[in-house]
Amino acid sequence: MVTFFKPPKNKTTKHKSQRKLTIDSLSHEGVGITRIDNKVCFVEGALPKETILATSVQQKSRYERFTTNKVINESSFRIKPFCPHFDLCGGCQLQHLQLPQQLVEKQKAVGQLFTKFAQLNELNWQTPIESDTLHYRRSARIAVLYQPQKKVFQLGFRQQGAKKIVNIEHCLILEQCYQNIFTAFRQLLPQLKNGKAITHIQLCSVNHAFVIVRHIKPLPASDVELLKKVCEKNGWKLVLEGETENFIFIDQQKESLPRYQLNQQDLVFKFNFNNFIQVNNLVNQKMITQALQWLALKENENVLDLFCGIGNFSLAMAISAQNVVGIEGVESSVAVARSNAQLNAIENATFYCQDLTENMSKALWYQQEYDVLVLDPSRAGALDILQQLPLKKFKRILYISCDPVTLARDSKLITDAGFTLNKVALMNMFPHTKHIETMALFVKP
Secondary structure, X not given: OOOOOXXXXXXXXXXXXXXXXXXXXXXXXXXXEEEEOOEEEEEEOOOOOOEEEEEEEEEOOOEEEEEEEEEEEOOOOEOOOOOOOOOOEOOOXXXXXXXXXXXXXXXXXXXXXXXXXXXXXXXXXXXXXXXXXXXXXXXXXXXXXXXXXXXXEEEEEEEOOOOOEEEOOOOOOEOHXXXXXXXXXXXXXXHOOOHHHEEEEEXXXXXXXXXXXXEOOOOOHHHHHHHHHHHHHHOOEEEEEOOOOOEEEOOOOHHHOOEEEEHXXXXXXXXXXOOOOOOOHHHHHHHHHHHHHHHOOOOOOEEEEEOOXXXXXXXXXXXXXXXXXXXXXXXXXXXXXXXXXXXXXXXOEEEEEOOOOOOOOOOOHXXXXXXXXXXXXXXXXXXXXXXXXXXXXXXXXXXXXXXXXXXXXXXXXXXXXXXXXXXXXXXXXXXXXXXXXEEEEEXXX
């Protein structure tokens, strides 16, 4: 599992006052926004143009948070959520909003952030990259908790804004091959001798539908045999992740190692289960193809790919460019990227491990000349490295973002270096959720 730093949440003070509110817009986090006496109010569960009754749950000097109790006047775009767990599960936040309107509201929110942080008002929006509505998620992490007082297992996802586990019966955003996962393991866990040692079940559907069982104490052979039988019955490949955090493939077959393909580029990527890969296979393919089309790389151009991971963008760009240098902060991902270059017989892609928040001036890769810069950072953005790079030396900059706030913030640095925002598009990597993925191309005027 890939772990990102998360700062501690502020403690909240609950209030019981109820207000009648009319919602103006939707924030980039999928929350309704209105104002009371010039104070910004964020309203969970409310949609633009709705009038609602809401309870205050947090008061600050500059803003207030509410939760919706009753919708008095509904938005014409409000629909009934398709998931019975919608009100509790923290997985999806926008199932009550029609899917096309989700993209409309997300695009509005991103536009407002560009105006606020980068003073960019007229954006050249391109058609969003679309996803399948359901069954689009090829990887997920299911929490397992044994309750000794009740002698039952909890199996599901974390509750919205809490650590409590919501027991899930079905999850329609998981790929079809995992639709029986909750039923199968809810029946299986009580039969295991040491089932309480299992803490998580990781799913990863690539060349095989993998089920990775995380356990903090050894599992007896009888438990492993039962797990194997359930997985074989459902067409899953069982992998155990024990106390040493090593992955044990039960069938011991080399061809079982995980890998995915970019068919349009004729590339294969092997990886480990603790490496990051995009969860939406269809959108990942469309994203890579669009990036190549936007960049239109020439055979004499050199590319610097920052936050390159296992080479998802790097190897695709290496097909057209003269050279690609990929930089990644996780050593295991760098090793996999190098291995994937060899696997695909790509000799013009080089990878280095580097913490991109540190001083880069003495790094050999930093001292080279490049034509194109590609950025695909985590939610923290790329501010530290952008402040160090000689941005004016690049011809084009492509920024792939999973957080519109840091994208807008970082865009200010790029435009101040003389670039214009040529194109921008949403990528609907996570339908029905608050998450916003964006691609932006900056060019020299």
